[in-house]
Amino acid sequence: MALDIKKLLEKYYDGDTSLEEERTLKQFFQNGDVPAHLQSHAAQFGYFANARKEQPSLTFNHELALMLDPPKKGPVQQFGGWLIRIAAGLTLLVVGFGAGWMFQSKQEGSEGLMALSGKENAEVTEMKKVLAFEQMNSTSASERIHAVNQSYDISEADRDITQLLINTLNFDPNVNVRLAACQALTHFAGETEVKEALIQSLAIQTDPNIQISLIESLVAIREKRAVEQFEQLARNQEVLDVVRLKATEGANRLNADV
């Protein structure tokens, strides 16, 4: 074996070996048991075999793909882009006009302006239905808040609606609905009964958010009769400090308003 290798090596250095013979040499020197006198050849063949295993890094392919892709897209896509842009613009115009025309003709045709007041009535009944006391368990809080907020659209308050809102303010189990009712009621604060209801409610409410909201509303509408209630609140040890401060401040402001 070693003799063969020696012959092969001679042939190799003369540049006369075939690929097959060179592979034999590489394999021979890759194996651990190389005789000492041939050891000096090992580094060379070992290097060749190892160098063959080198590969570009993993990110290289990715970078290459990125690099080759843009030139491919460049000039072609720009042309396509123009066409697509024009087409998209036209489509948008057509759709816009179409939708506008359809919307208009629909309004003119079936419902008309007279329906608007009817619509408002429908809203009111809808709102009454949702906020009705016996319904409170079957409707969700967000539904009731929505109903309360519908009252903003109503231009003239009637007793039914304000009474409904007052009930909601006082008895709704959900804080957020009560808060919404409180805010909605400030819109109707011109009504005397609403003012009274707000003052009375302040005595009932225990949630600090609503207490503060009520105090602010009453101060905003300059309801002097609330001063007494404010002072009571300010003295109440069970009430949150912030609320008591707010109440004192509110009382002072109403008093100073004279």
Add this chain to the structure above:
Amino acid sequence: MPLNMDLQAFNQRILPVQGRLFRLAQMFLRNREEAEDAIQDVFLRLWTNRQQLESYQSVEALAVQMTKNLCLDRLKSHDKQKTTRDADMVAMQAADASPYRQAENNDSAGLMHRLISELPEQQRLVLHLRDVEEYTLEEIEEVTGLSNTNIRTILSRARQKLRENYLKAENYGTGY
């Protein structure tokens, strides 16, 4: 999308050669990043000239030639930069030689790499193509344009020279 197909076809023809081109560039430039950069350049050039690729018999041979030329160009411009940057070339080389070479001598692969890069350019290329990449003589002919006998001679010289230099370096190293 015919253009898309084109990229696919291009990848199919070129990507298998990628490793070979990379190793060739690494052999010349002796630096992984620079080698990757160089073959990226080669691929880009091939891609931009893809219409003409059909007329070449072997895209691989072309790519190998391009890689070789590009690497040699880069090496030349490196050398120029070095000369202009430092007038006192001799002093720099001397300073550069000892720690760097000693570090390289520490592993035989590094030493081999250095010894190969000290061979004349043609010997380097032929030796690499044959002994690392295992090209047939015909394939080397295609890349280099040299005759069969010429290639054998160059190969023989390169192998002998490499061994000679290796023994010298080893004796020098161990005798020290």
